Amino acid sequence: MRAKVKDMSKVIYTVDGMKLALVDGEHYPPVTAWALKKLDDVCCAVFLGGSEKIGDLKDVERKLGVKLYHSEDYLDALRRALDENDVDEVVDLSDEPVVGYADRFRIASICMLYNVTYRGADFCFTPRPLKRTKKSSIAVVGTGKRVGKTAVSGFVARTLKGIARPVVVTMSRGGPEEPEVIDGETFEINPDFLLKVAEEGRHAASDHFEDALTSRVTTIGCRRCGGGMAGFSFFDVVERGVQMAEKLPHDLIILEGSGATFPPYRADGYILVAGASDGEASLTPYFGPFKLSLANIVVVTGGEGIDEGKRKTMLEAVSSLNPEADVHFVELWPRPLGNVNGKRLGLVMTSEIALPRARKHLEAMGAEVLHVSGNLSNRPSLIEDMGKFEGIDAVAVELKAAAVDVVTKWAVERGIEVIYLDNEPVNVDGKDLESAVLALGRRVLSEGAGDDNSN
Numbered sequence: 001m002r003a004k005v006k007d008m009s010k011v012i013y014t015v016d017g018m019k020l021a022l023v024d025g026e027h028y029p030p031v032t033a034w035a036l037k038k039l040d041d042v043c044c045a046v047f048l049g050g051s052e053k054i055g056d057l058k059d060v061e062r063k064l065g066v067k068l069y070h071s072e073d074y075l076d077a078l079r080r081a082l083d084e085n086d087v088d089e090v091v092d093l094s095d096e097p098v099v100g101y102a103d104r105f106r107i108a109s110i111c112m113l114y115n116v117t118y119r120g121a122d123f124c125f126t127p128r129p130l131k132r133t134k135k136s137s138i139a140v141v142g143t144g145k146r147v148g149k150t151a152v153s154g155f156v157a158r159t160l161k162g163i164a165r166p167v168v169v170t171m172s173r174g175g176p177e178e179p180e181v182i183d184g185e186t187f188e189i190n191p192d193f194l195l196k197v198a199e200e201g202r203h204a205a206s207d208h209f210e211d212a213l214t215s216r217v218t219t220i221g222c223r224r225c226g227g228g229m230a231g232f233s234f235f236d237v238v239e240r241g242v243q244m245a246e247k248l249p250h251d252l253i254i255l256e257g258s259g260a261t262f263p264p265y266r267a268d269g270y271i272l273v274a275g276a277s278d279g280e281a282s283l284t285p286y287f288g289p290f291k292l293s294l295a296n297i298v299v300v301t302g303g304e305g306i307d308e309g310k311r312k313t314m315l316e317a318v319s320s321l322n323p324e325a326d327v328h329f330v331e332l333w334p335r336p337l338g339n340v341n342g343k344r345l346g347l348v349m350t351s352e353i354a355l356p357r358a359r360k361h362l363e364a365m366g367a368e369v370l371h372v373s374g375n376l377s378n379r380p381s382l383i384e385d386m387g388k389f390e391g392i393d394a395v396a397v398e399l400k401a402a403a404v405d406v407v408t409k410w411a412v413e414r415g416i417e418v419i420y421l422d423n424e425p426v427n428v429d430g431k432d433l434e435s436a437v438l439a440l441g442r443r444v445l446s447e448g449a450g451d452d453n454s455n
Contacts (some may be wrong), residue, residue: 017088303329
């Protein structure tokens with residue numbers, strides 16, 4: 001059966017305002033000039049490369065009739081053109097072999113950073129306008145799911161309590177429709193409370209509960225749905241959550257992303273969390289350069305498992321896109337939020353790979369780990385694993401996925417103690433992440449919140 005194809009011949013995606021055109025030397029200048037006239041409102045052009053059909057670039061500029069930016073690195077020329085002109089849209093009139101898919105994502109990343117639309121013959125990337133918070137803010141965002149973003153966010157909140165009074169605003173796929181405030185500074189999160197939340201049909205392992213539990217800070221939980229290619233969410237209630245945070249007596253807002261999605265605010269500082277397992281591929285493809293360009297600190301988790309060659313490649317990748325970013329390689333150590341000394345444990349985590357290291361650390365604290373499961377995000381397998389948990393005094397579990405509705409419920413029904421686990425980032429590169437976070441926090445607080453309403 002053949003698919004019905006909609007006639008798109010009359011559909012043209014346009015943005016009102018001034019345009020910047022991307023051009024190359026594979027088109028004859030008169031053809032490019034003809035296209036510029038059809039576009040209208042073109043303030044300038046950026047030359048991407050290619051020399052088959054052109055001569056001197058000054059002659060090309062004269063024939064095009066607009067200022068032509070060029071450089072050995074076309075991305076530098078694009079940045080300069082965007083800095084010097086009030087551009088609303090970048091229109092790509094280039095073609096292969098001058099630019100390929102990777103080139104266009106690098107271009108798109110810069111356009112996202114400058115909050116301008118990037119359009120080509122059959123694609124259009126439109127940034128979501130990023131507002132500014134009225135209070136100083138730091139965003140903790142990830143390159144994807146399961147990279148330890150929430151663990152790093154909790155660490156950041158605990159660290160910054162030494163110089164400020166932070167409030168964490170989270171956005172998660174299981175968050176509440178109306179932003180929910182948890183006063184983690186005075187209210188103790190315990191198994192009974194979380195079970196009650198779960199019985200009400202809410203996601204009791206949502207990030208704002210985890211942050212309040214592990215860091216004893218006030219948190220505001222928000223929901224979001226859908227994630228775009230650059231990291232924008234389709235729907236979220238983060239703006240209402242931030243408005244609530246701005247009314248609280250706290251002086252620093254920590255904006256916590258969700259998976260690869262980040263809050264719709266231009267923060268005063270950024271911490272990007274990536275996993276080491278994919279190496280450079282976790283940072284540079286697609287819209288990776290966009291997030292890297294924002295980052296003040298890059299935290300690479302799982303850093304203990306990569307060799308020097310892979311670490312060097314990742315450092316070079318970050319430096320090529322953002323030489324000012326401070327890169328830290330860390331491993332996540334389990335930090336039990338209760339006493340494990342002398343106890344026989346069942347250990348439950350989301351990652352099979354992390355289990356041996358976590359087991360080793362807990363046993364070094366005096367625990368005896370009798371059973372383990374890495375199926376916290378797979379309920380049927382988790383239930384099967386826990387059916388074999390015999391002879392234990394307590395179950396140690398991360399507050400994620402099925403930690404409450406399955407593990408906590410199972411333990412409470414059997415009179416078994418529940419000890420929740422945090423994951424503490426610890427440097428494996430000789431650097432000091434705590435000092436870096438404090439330095440970023442002090443700078444952000446001293447400079448004050450951004451005073452404009454967009455990026």
